[in-house]
Amino acid sequence: MTAETTISRDDREEACARSRRRIILRENLRGWGIVGPIILYLVIFTFIPLVILFRYSFTQDDLFKGTVFVGFENYKRIFTDPNYYMLFLATILIAVFTIGFSLVFGMLIALGVTGRIRGKGFYRTVYYIPVVVSMAVVAQISNVWLSYNSGTFNNILTALGAERIAWYKSTFWMYFWIIVICVWKGLGATVILLIAGLNAIPPEVYEAADLDGANGAERFFKITLPQLRPMLVFVMITSIIGAFNIFEPVQLISQGGPDGTTKVILFQIYNEAFQNGNYGMGSAISVVVLLILMVLTMLNMKFGEEKN
The missing domain is CATH 1.10.3720.10 (MetI-like)
Structure with a gap:
């Protein structure tokens, strides 16, 4: 009887742990569902353009050579x-x-x-x-x-x-x-x-x-x-x-x-x-x-x- 009670208690604790993990996962997914599009928007329309802008700032456009790297000349x-x-x-x-x-x-x-x-x-x-x-x-x-x-x-x-x-x-x-x-x-x-x-x-x-x-x-x-x-x-x-x-x-x-x-x-x-x-x-x-x-x-x- 004691062994069965112990097994039953362990099963309940495991079930509770699984339920908590599902709740936490659901909350995390809901949070990422809200924040994810914003982060994606910032990456596509802010961070990537900033990287491209920074890279372009070290170049000059030459009529014959195209885009040429000039280092800090522009600055x-x-x-x-x-x-x-x-x-x-x-x-x-x-x-x-x-x-x-x-x-x-x-x-x-x-x-x-x-x-x-x-x-x-x-x-x-x-x-x-x-x-x-x-x-x-x-x-x-x-x-x-x-x-x-x-x-x-x-x-x-x-x-x-x-x-x-x-x-x-x-x-x-x-x-x-x-x-x-x-x-x-x-x-x-x-x-x-x-x-x-x-x-x-x-x-x-x-x-x-x-x-x-x-x-x-x-x-x-x-x-x-x-x-x-x-x-x-x-x-x-x-x-x-x-x-x-x-x-x-x-x-x-x-x-x-x-x-x-x-x-x-x-x-x-x-x-x-x-x-x-x-x-x-x-x-x-x-x-x-x-x-x-x-x-x-x-x-x-x-x-x-x-x-x-």
Whole structure:
């Protein structure tokens, strides 16, 4: 009887072990079924293209020899040619002003539409509309406004007795309009993210501050900003990446002019790869931009963690 009981207990333990293994296997398969397609997508559309891009960055396309391995020549040219310094300077200039104005105006608008006002949904929709408007449409409207002979702005200046402005021949005005368009186009996304961050702040924190007699400035700088820091870090990271990917306003409005002063990095990558057929140089610039974005993102995240 004891032997039979022992055998029966062993069988039950073995059956339980097999059942646990099946459950674990089923859960693992379910997990891989969810994660697997994402990993496959990243491998096919991210990691493999990155490897190809990195390999191309060490080559040049020769009319007679085809693709030739040139080592670090493309990178040497990027770091020694003054024209490329101007590219990065133009990109950084546009990025700094675009991010700065987007954060300031985005914060003001987000604070305004999260207060006790009517029609919050309407205002949020209105501010988000520019995000979904095609840049080609924006560029076409801008060209109508900025035309020297028949542009809306020059007609207004003429009616006021002022001289017409050659917008497209002025480096300052081209930078100005590119920054204005970039801020206007991306402001809605910044506002939505900041609204989400503001709504996540517990109201009890503000109630405690009111009991302590905190004024509006103290509430903003000692409660709102610290509570918003994780969202601000995220907005900064996405804004930096977006600023380094500015292409359409330059391509459709200034074409890099006047005299190439508004050429940005992505515009030059496009010219090198698809206009000049120099895929090696275009790939090398892309690798440098990728490394810069990685460093800036890590610094931004590190700064945010330390502040938190």
